[in-house]
Amino acid sequence: MNGHAVVTLGFTRPVYAHELRPGDVFAFPDAPSTPLTVAHVKKTGLSADLTLLNLTVHGRDEPLHLPANTPVKALRMLRTVSLACLLCRKSQDIDLDLPHDGEPLSLVCADHVPDLDELTENE
Ligand SMILES: [Zn+2]
Structure with a gap:
């Protein structure tokens, strides 16, 4: 996940x-x-x-x-970047390929992102 x-x-x-x-x-x-x-x-x-x-x-x-x-x-340029969650400040390591994924700006961790599979099942 x-x-x-x-x-x-x-x-x-x-x-x-x-x-x-x-x-x-x-x-x-x-x-x-x-x-x-x-x-x-x-x-x-x-x-x-x-x-x-x-x-x-x-x-x-x-x-x-x-x-x-x-x-x-x-x-x-594969880089592991540590970002703090915007909402709870919990920091998380993210792997990015900078030229393809872009420069990391902000992160919202999994605690606040609804699980897409669950959403579709509940509909
Ligand atoms: Zn969070």
């Missing part, structure tokens, strides 16, 4: 390379049809303003080196 209801915002904000984690799928804006799956991320801080990423992607021997603030197009 999956009774909670999550309100999400469309995932329209820009995503930067430093947000990527192993397992994420992304593309560069100038090659949107070439999805890359992140295998490993290593960050190297060069100065207060500049962090370089050493990004290993599946299927490529050479890691990519890019500044942490490089804009990327996120295709899959």
